[in-house]
Amino acid sequence: MQYSVRPISDRTAFAGHHRSSPFQSSWVASERLLLAEVKHLQGRDLVLELDIREQDLRLDGTLRANARPASPAVRVAFESVHGPLTYATDRFSSWYDNARAIALGLEALRKVDRYGITKRGEQYSGWKALPAGRAMPASHMTRDDALGVFGVWGRALPALPAIPAEHVNTDPDSLRGMYRSARRAAHPDRNNGDQTAWDQVEQAAAVLGVTR
Known part of the structure; x- marks a missing residue:
């Protein structure tokens, strides 16, 4: 299973x-264990958030x-058979121990199902949350909204006019390229610390199912 590494988007936990x-x-x-447990939950779109800078990523x-x-600090978010789940901790002194x-x-949560205590994955309800940021809940962002975000931030050059949503090339390779450009252009370091665009x-990438 592939996953994305990103800078931490929410520090409240x-x-x-x-x-x-x-x-x-x-x-x-630890990585092998994490991927195996996410797979048990029919997980996809796994994101591992670390306390890093954008330039720390290839x-x-x-x-x-x-x-x-x-x-x-580590934050893990993914879509599962029980809906979107997110877990975060900084209890231990190394990020890879926190991921473990x-x-x-x-x-441990999976073992609850193994022993028949729950029937509908109730033990996961406390961690149900969209892994997107604060600007607009992903559940409220439509596909056209997401394409519009890419049209604004995913241009090859920031000075170019925004691309209307209906004109955005939805070829997977094109969307991945726009995603990379959008992440660079919308990074808080380039926007006076404003996290909203990022x-x-x-969120748009999550709606469109785009990974880098």
Whole structure:
């Protein structure tokens, strides 16, 4: 299963107090566990958010080898058989241990179903949330809205006029290219710290099913 790595979009779940981890696992093992647990939930559109800068990501959306997250905070979001789910923690002092903690939490929640205590995945209801940002809930953003966002922010050059939604090329490769351009143009570092445009771009990508 492929997944995207992105800078953290919502910090409200983080306490800022860290402790030593009880885990002794590599990131490779933790990544394998996380992907397996998401797969059990018929997961897709998996996003791993870390406390990084946009320049810490390669063009293909993977983390650069020399990237050093500013904090160990981790947020995981994905679509599942129970709807959109999101989990976040910064309890432990390394981001890969926090990612493992989320994976183990998913495993524990799955065991509730295994023993027949629930019937409709009720144990996931506390974590149901759209992984999009604050500007417009993804459930309220239509496909035309999303294409319009790409038309504004996904141009090859910022000075070019916006592209009307009906004229946006919906070929998957074209949309991926527009997504990359939109992320660069809408980044808060280029917009006086304003997160709104960035959130809209991420929501539009989720609506259109675009990954980098």
